[in-house]
Amino acid sequence: MTKYEKEIYYIINNSHEHLTVDQIFQELKKKYPNVVLATVYNNLNKIWEAELIRKVSVEGMPDRYDRIQKHDHLVCKHCGKISDIIFEDLTGSLQEQLGEEFIYYDLKVFYVCMECRKKLKNNYKTK
Numbered sequence: 001m002t003k004y005e006k007e008i009y010y011i012i013n014n015s016h017e018h019l020t021v022d023q024i025f026q027e028l029k030k031k032y033p034n035v036v037l038a039t040v041y042n043n044l045n046k047i048w049e050a051e052l053i054r055k056v057s058v059e060g061m062p063d064r065y066d067r068i069q070k071h072d073h074l075v076c077k078h079c080g081k082i083s084d085i086i087f088e089d090l091t092g093s094l095q096e097q098l099g100e101e102f103i104y105y106d107l108k109v110f111y112v113c114m115e116c117r118k119k120l121k122n123n124y125k126t127k
Contacts, residue, residue, distance in 0.1 A: 004043045007031060012053050018064035018073075018082040056082060058108065072107040078116035085109070 001009070011027045012019060019027075025040045044065060047053050056064040056073060061080050074083040087107060095101055112120070 002043065004028070004032070004035065004039055005047055008040065008043050009047055009052060012047075012065050013067045018056055018066050020062045020064055022062075024065065054106075056106075056108075058082070072109065074113075075108050075110050076113040076116055077110050078112050078120070081113055081115075083113075 007028055008024060011024055017023075021037070021040055021044065024044065025035070025037050028035050028040060044053075048055050048065070052068060054066045054068055056066050058064075058075055058080070064082060070086075070089075071084045072087050074085050075081075076083075087109075090105065090107070094105060
């Protein structure tokens with residue numbers, strides 16, 4: 001791994017958030033002020049292709065990057081916040097339904113988070 005790959009890998013695996021490329025770029029610039037955005041994209045793609053990190057893609061939002069540890073995601077349809085959650089493993093059930101093995105599954109559950117529900121409720125009260 002290059003020094004940039006190592007640092008990007010470290011940033012992602014030590015974050016409690018699901019970081020965008022721009023957030024990773026800003027964090028990397030703290031240690032390497034002369035780094036350019038293209039370097040971040042290139043190194044992120046290498047690390048992702050090596051399956052050392054996960055890419056979390058949600059329509060209408062920038063891709064986010066996450067540690068590889070098995071977990072699922074809650075996605076707020078209102079504000080876009082992504083949270084980790086661990087649901088019961090569905091591998092056996094999915095394999096049975098498919099009738100064959102598969103590589104992996106990526107479960108995202110869409111909902112409205114508590115903060116947004118409160119905001120929405122307060123907006124209706126003031127109208």
